[in-house]
Amino acid sequence: MxxxxxxxxxxxxxxxxxxxxxxxxxxxxxxxxxxxxxxxxxxxxxxxxxxxxxxxxxxxxxxxxxxxxxxxxxxxxxxxxxxxxxxxxxxxxxxxxxxxxxxxxxxxxxxxxDVAVSTPRLMTALIEEAVSIGDLVRIFEFQQGRAAMVELTLPDRSEFAGRRIGDVRWPEDTVLVAIIRGQRPIAPTPDDAIESGDELLFITTAEQEAQLQRLLAPDVKPRSAEA
Structure with a gap:
């Protein structure tokens, strides 16, 4: 390239x-x-x-x-x-x-x-991610497609802990692209299970962000994902 x-x-x-x-x-x-x-x-x-x-x-x-x-x-x-x-x-x-x-x-x-990278936004997102289990955090936006990469750390005692990825019905226009577990990145497959404490990285649209958080962390009060 x-x-x-x-x-x-x-x-x-x-x-x-x-x-x-x-x-x-x-x-x-x-x-x-x-x-x-x-x-x-x-x-x-x-x-x-x-x-x-x-x-x-x-x-x-x-x-x-x-x-x-x-x-x-x-x-x-x-x-x-x-x-x-x-x-x-x-x-x-x-x-x-x-x-x-x-x-x-x-x-x-x-x-x-196509992609705008804002250092203050990224730093704020990482800070929020570090202290806010269950909050959906927008990492960055793909401007051309109106999609975004978002992160959510699966809370303890989540009903999805141990669930096969292939058995989870994600919101429309939402793709799980990576799991970070114990500082180790995992490329998810349908047979992999997600665990509490996993950092889940998704590509999704702004319209589906609130629904994604309600699905994975219903006990966390939704807030704006804007960093």
Whole structure:
């Protein structure tokens, strides 16, 4: 997979290093990158350019990449890059970093953003997850499909503890995608059983979130899943 990352700060470099370890091709674009930064991720390709200019993105051959990650510390830049990637180059997947939570409402398909990643939202979600057994916590949204990844820790004495996944009728448009048990991720199969204390990760829609919580944790007062 060829990935172009705009923004070679600590966030962009960290993403690049993880992708390179997984065997992907990475190009980092930054108008202020220097030799010191480049030496920190020598396996990546580097382009010293302004990613908000079409000529720079043409030089980066964006039409040949699979994913564009807009990871700068400037929300305006991340939006412009996402929009250009989608409308001018037809990039299949765009991921944009949200720096200011007040700007989250703009990071959607109208600006070419497929996935918006808000650090404050993720941190808040993880904090809430750590202290709120039975609460449904929205981790992040897939903007294009209006779906979201949500997490719920199965309460003690839940009637679903020990139940086969294949025997549970989940709400419509809801898929159990992972179980985290004792820090170990499990890819669920119909024959697996869920246990109290399991962290259950679902892909679902906003309309089904309340029903999912009522199903798994009826004794917990529903609240907004927004982090």
């Amino acid at each position: 060829r990935v172009v990352i705009v923004g070679a700060g600590s966030v962009g470099r960290s993403i690049a290093q993880e992708l390179l370890l997984s065997g992907h091709q990475v190009l980092l674009i930054d108008k202020d990158a220097d030799d010191v930064q480049a030496s920190r991720v020598p396996e990546a390709s580097w382009l010293l350019a302004d990613a908000c200019e079409l000529a720079s993105l043409e030089e980066a051959r964006l039409e040949e990449c699979d994913v564009v990650v807009a990871a700068t510390g400037d929300d305006k830049v991340n939006l412009v890059v996402s929009l250009l990637a989608k409308t001018e180059f037809g990039v299949p997947r765009t991921v944009a970093r949200v720096n200011n939570p007040k700007n989250e409402w703009m990071f959607d398909e109208s600006w070419g953003v």
